Amino acid sequence: MSIRDWPEDERPREKLLARGAAALTPAELLAILLGSGVRGISAVDMGRDLLAHAGGLNALLVRDLAGVPGLGPAKRARLAAALELARRCLGEELVGRTALTSPRDSAAFLKAQLAHKPYEVFACLFLDNRHRVLAFEELFRGTLDGASVHPREVVRASLKHNAAAVILAHNHPSGVAEPSAADRNITRQLRDALQLVGVRVLDHLVVGTGEPTSMAARGLI
Numbered sequence: 001m002s003i004r005d006w007p008e009d010e011r012p013r014e015k016l017l018a019r020g021a022a023a024l025t026p027a028e029l030l031a032i033l034l035g036s037g038v039r040g041i042s043a044v045d046m047g048r049d050l051l052a053h054a055g056g057l058n059a060l061l062v063r064d065l066a067g068v069p070g071l072g073p074a075k076r077a078r079l080a081a082a083l084e085l086a087r088r089c090l091g092e093e094l095v096g097r098t099a100l101t102s103p104r105d106s107a108a109f110l111k112a113q114l115a116h117k118p119y120e121v122f123a124c125l126f127l128d129n130r131h132r133v134l135a136f137e138e139l140f141r142g143t144l145d146g147a148s149v150h151p152r153e154v155v156r157a158s159l160k161h162n163a164a165a166v167i168l169a170h171n172h173p174s175g176v177a178e179p180s181a182a183d184r185n186i187t188r189q190l191r192d193a194l195q196l197v198g199v200r201v202l203d204h205l206v207v208g209t210g211e212p213t214s215m216a217a218r219g220l221i
Helices: 012-019 026-034 043-054 057-061 073-096 103-114 151-160 181-195
Strands: 121-127 133-141 165-171 200-207
Touching: 012 026, 026 043, 026 073, 043 057, 073 103, 103 121, 103 133, 103 165, 103 200, 121 151, 133 151, 151 165, 151 181, 165 181, 181 200
Parallel strands: 165 200
Antiparallel strands: 121 133, 121 165
16 A cells, blocks of 8 residues: 555654654654655555664664665665764764763764775864864775774874864774774874874774774773
């Protein structure tokens, strides 16, 4: 049955307008973004299938939508735009916070920014002396296997933003968020280089498919 044949108060768009977005299920919200279903499958059913395929809303936020069955270019574009708005919203929320007090404060933002990348990216959150976010910047981009990180450039970016502290982050396209020997080595190099200019390394987060791994929590900073 087409959504147009549903009772009006059950149609996602009408339901949203009458009761607000919070009243809709994730699949219904996705249905509005999709705009329509395909032959024999409603937009709501497509939304459910998309969530099941991705593994939930959180996974969808970092998912590359290319190649997902049933999603043509127009639907992929609408979803990609909505997901990018969500990422930017996370960024604005992070910058607006009074201060970061734990790895969890920044992990969701960094996961949204980096986990969907098919190549390795090294990035930094630059903080002031009260741990308020000054800027986020992707500094190095690599391949599926790694990215070359140059301490001099990280120091230069920290001075440009007048940062008192930084949170380092990079993704593992393999999805395994386990710090490698190379990760531990570059963290020590960056910590020592930044210490010379009075900038503290608070953490280095490794981003994969699950929760990011905090190297500070592992005692590796």
